[in-house]
Amino acid sequence: MAKFLEKLFKKDVQKKTHVDMIQTTPLTEEQLHPAGANQMTIRPAQLIIGCGQSVGLQRDHNEDALFTLTSVIADGHGDHPFGLVIVADGMGGHRNGEIASGVSARAVAKLVLNKIYSHFLDYQETPIDESIQEILEDSINEAQKAVVHYAPGGGTTLTIGLILGEQVTIGHVGDSRAYFIYSDGRLQKLTKDHSLVQRMVDLEEITEAEAMVHPQKNVLLKAIGQPEPFRPDIQTHQLPHGGKLLLCSDGLWGVVSELDIFRIINSEKDPILICNHLVEAANEAGGPDNISVILVDFSGI
Amino acid sequence: MNSGTPETRSMTHPLDSREGLSQLPSGTVLMNRYQIQDVVGIGGMGSVYRARDLHFPNVLKLVAVKEMINSAPDPLVRKTIVQNFEREANILVTLNHPAIPKIFDFFTFEERSYLVLEFINGLDLEAILKRSPEPIREDQMIIWAIEICDVLEYLHNHKPEPIIFRDVKPSNIMINQQNHVVVVDFGIAKVFKFGQKGTMIGTEGYSPPEQYRGEATPQTDVYALGATMHHLLTHRDPRLEAPFSFADRPIRSINSAVSPELELIVKTALQYKPEERFPTAAAMRDSLVLLAKKTGALSRVNSGSLLMKEQTVKPVWQFAFEDEIRGSATIERGILYAGAYDNNLYALDATKGQFLWKYPVNGGVISKPLIAEGQLLFGSEDGKLYSLQPATGRKNWEFTTGAPIRSSPKYSEGHVFFGSDDKNFYAVNITTNRKSWAIPTEGAIRSTPFLGTDLLYFGCESNEFVCADFRGQVKWRFWTKRPVTSSPIVAEGIVYFASLDGIFYALDAKSGWVVWRFRMGKGSISSPSISNDYVFVGSADGYIYCVERASAREIWRFKTDHQVSGSPLVYKDAIYCGSADGNFYCIDIKSGRQRWKYTTGGPITGTPTALNDVIYIGSADHNMYAFMA
Missing domain, CATH: 2.130.10.10 (YVTN repeat-like/Quinoprotein amine dehydrogenase)
Structure with missing residues (x-):
């Protein structure tokens, strides 16, 4: 037994020295920056969340809603980083747009915190008998009920990131977006817009570039609050090591290119400042719509 | 022919390089990996070799290496040709169909570009026809034609761009050992055919009229398949006849064993106007399947070509x-190890399936054997985990648990x-x-x-x-x-x-x-x-x-x-x-x-x-x- 333990230990030590000696091709500047930032091992693993919001330059009121929560419980059982981030982009006459986005974000947060977060506060840690994806789908159904009740005729997009340990589960309806930003210099769109232009792109009727300037680019095929039944997109991914998660409304991605988004994210370390810069960039590009941005930095995960 | 000025030098370049069209001698190793064994074909652009992939030292893995020699005199044209080659190769690499050889690799070395493909052990239809004094039998023709339609349909539905084969003819259709169709010689070679007859590609005799105008649509391939079938069913080579004269040689006037239905299908495919042919390869296949069912000539065919393939699969x-045998096999160094309910662990030669040795235990063996640190490990219904010498089956040791072992062992540290x-x-x-x-x-x-x-x-x-x-x-x-x-x-x-x-x-x-x-x-x-x-x-x-x-x-x-x-x-x-x-x-x-x-x-x-x-x-x-x- 002792021998076995020793062997395990040895393996660890060997691994480290081995890694140090590996020769690789020189890293690009982009790769070096995040790699340097994450060299230190951070314990317990935790999430740093920043967010930014602006009414934009051409609208008179804000119909976007956002929600963020981050928490860590670290004990003998291990680290349990928890994070919940939500972006909702409301639409509809009177004040229905802002009500729809606001009640949706609250309804989701309420159910997720009741069912999942409360589990962390339960010393017995009784197992949850539902899956994370089922709970997230239920929470979106709650948002739907809330919109029908409080903002009839209104609607909203809803993009949720639920982070538990090393896995993030994304719930999505509409055309707000979630992206992974990898430390090796890639930006990956995780969500698919439920929009008419995206459908046309899929059918190869128009190109991505044409979609960006299409007159009907605001037409959604799926939104919270719509009378017809729908199923949200739910997916779970492993967090990219040393990477980030970005959630944003079309007020950002509609006017700032993915390349610029990526550049801004890598020009700064503090997620709050990054979000601020992203909002500024959208306003500098004319700010035609409300802008909501959330950035989650996974340190030590 | 003294090449004194730059002009004359470039004029004579093709001749110079033609002298360099020598074939690679057997034993040549390309890219430190592909060892040339033999020339298996000669195309217009270079040779096709059978080669051994040296990345598999313990088994004989054969590949086909297709060589294309870039003889364009102008450096810019040469560069464009290599770029086109690489672009086409990148498209072909993504193709995934049982009737298309897999592409393993491609590379360019000096003026020669190479494509490394799956080696197809078989004969092409031209060779098969040459060996036979008789035309191809109708039953067999229908099976092959359905498979050809299948692969054409696959190519025509390729996204984002449909792929038109453009050169369906007997010598481009191989029949493998399992009697399945494999289409060879994709457009890839044609990027090397610069300046020959403008942009016309395709083989005279098999190509439809519109192809001579530079058009290529799915119906182009339908026509060429019709021409190929006409050739195979009549044994009359269209390259020796006047162009587009199939209508003058009705199939049944030459080979009365062919059914009127099949004659009609071929005739439809061979219509002069594209719009009068089958609109798609899929439509042509449907007609062939329908005919096969109706005549009963192919009772085996019931719902398309995919079902037929299963019938001809045979174990090696x-x-x-x-x-x-309830469990799974493990293979290591050419030996297959597997247990059975007869209380034995068997070792077989994995390539030939020949018995090497068996080791008797006191219960059935349903777990998957494991090779680790030079030991062969497996559990048995008799409750023991055994360690044997993998080569001989001699026992190293055993470990006893209190009940049958059905879980397969795994190794670490x-x-x-x-x-x-x-x-x-x-x-x-x-x-x-x-x-x-x-x-x-x-x-x-x-x-x-x-x-x-x-x-x-x-x-x-x-x-x-x-x-x-x-x-x-x-x-x-x-x-x-x-x-x-x-x-x-x-x-x-x-x-x-x-x-x-x-x-x-x-x-x-x-x-x-x-x-x-x-x-x-x-x-x-x-x-x-x-x-x-x-x-x-x-x-x-x-x-x-x-x-x-x-x-x-x-x-x-x-x-x-x-x-x-x-x-x-x-x-x-x-x-x-x-x-x-x-x-x-x-x-x-x-x-x-x-x-x-x-x-x-x-x-x-x-x-x-x-x-x-x-x-x-x-x-x-x-x-x-x-x-x-």
Whole structure:
């Protein structure tokens, strides 16, 4: 037994020295920056969340809603980083747009915190008998009920990131977006817009570039609050090591290119400042719509 | 011919390089990898060689190496040709169809570009026709034509751009050893045909009128297939006749054995105006299938070409054990090891299926043998884990548990890990042959463990699923409603397994949180396998499921006629899986459609093993089978 333990230990030590000696091709500047930032091992693993919001330059009121929560419980059982981030982009006459986005974000947060977060506060840690994806789908159904009740005729997009340990589960309806930003210099769109232009792109009727300037680019095929039944997109991914998660409304991605988004994210370390810069960039590009941005930095995960 | 000025030098360049058109001598090694054996064909652009892939030193892996010599005089044109070649090769690499040779590699070296392809052992239709004094028989023609339509349809539906083959003719259609069509000589070679007759490509005699105007549509290929069929059914070479004169030579006036229906199909394909031909290759295939059914000439054909392929699949070898094979085989250094209910562990020559030795124990062997640190390890119904010498079958040592061992052993860090029906999960040091630790559980452990870097996972008959570290400390447990016999697999922080409660689970590997549940029609003891974004699992409801890992969305399900308790194997672009209906299935990984099946004499419950394009599977009919992938 002792021998076995020793062997395990040895393996660890060997691994480290081995890694140090590996020769690789020189890293690009982009790769070096995040790699340097994450060299230190951070314990317990935790999430740093920043967010930014602006009414934009051409609208008179804000119909976007956002929600963020981050928490860590670290004990003998291990680290349990928890994070919940939500972006909702409301639409509809009177004040229905802002009500729809606001009640949706609250309804989701309420159910997720009741069912999942409360589990962390339960010393017995009784197992949850539902899956994370089922709970997230239920929470979106709650948002739907809330919109029908409080903002009839209104609607909203809803993009949720639920982070538990090393896995993030994304719930999505509409055309707000979630992206992974990898430390090796890639930006990956995780969500698919439920929009008419995206459908046309899929059918190869128009190109991505044409979609960006299409007159009907605001037409959604799926939104919270719509009378017809729908199923949200739910997916779970492993967090990219040393990477980030970005959630944003079309007020950002509609006017700032993915390349610029990526550049801004890598020009700064503090997620709050990054979000601020992203909002500024959208306003500098004319700010035609409300802008909501959330950035989650996974340190030590 | 003195090349004094730059002009004359460039004029004479093609001649100079023609002198350099020498073939590679056998023994030449390209890219430190492909050893030229022989010239198997000569094309307009260079030679085709049979070569050996030296990356597989222990087996003879043959590839075809197609050489294209870039003889363009102008450096800019030469560069464009190489760029076109690489662009086309990149398209071809993405093609995935049983009738298209796989492309393994391509590279350019000086003025020669090379394409490394799957080696097709067979003859082309021109050679087959030359050898036969008689025309091709109608039955055979229909089978081949359906397969050609199938691959043309695949190419024509290629996204984003349809691929028009442009050069369907007997010499471009190979028939392999299994009597299946393989189309060869793609457009790739044609980028080297600069400046010959403008942009016209295709072979005279087989090409339709519009191709001479530079047009190429799916109907172009339909016409050329019609011309090819006309040639094969009449034995009259269209290249020796006036262009577009097929109408003057009705098939039945030359070969009265051909049915009027088939004559009509060929005639339709050969219409002068494209719009009067079959609109698509699929439409032509449908007509051929309909004819095959109607005449009864092909009672074997019932729903398209894919079903026919299964009929002709034959094992490379089969070897009969003395009782049922319930487990899986392991292959190492050319030897296949597998156990059977006849209480023996067998060693066979994996390439020929010949008996080498067997080792008798006191119970059936259903676990998959393991080779680790030069030892052959396996468990038996007699409750013991055995260690043998892999070459000779002589015993090193044995380790006794209190009940049958059905869990297959796994190896890590000097230890072998396995479960037993005595409700313990063991870590045994393979040098000292002693137990390092055991994890007691509430039920028998028949699931094979998954060993990760820090944690290991296994299921129990007591409805629990256990995650432990390598010191034997349980990190978390998860309860299902019925036993977990399925063996887990971990990818990207998620552990996947099925349960007899009818649910396929995805849990967070570190914490045991349920990420998603996928409901199947019945319980399952099948073990999942993974390919990229998808996970595959069988169920007692008779289906093999393909599920997207991120979303738990069902991509496809494949129906077998009985319970699927074996586990699917992902190999290249196909899923191989047995069923209790006795069939061994090969399923296209993307579409979930059957490519072929082979019917054995008993239920199949093991997991297939693959090595060097051969798939091995045992059946309860006592036989171990080897199939070409």
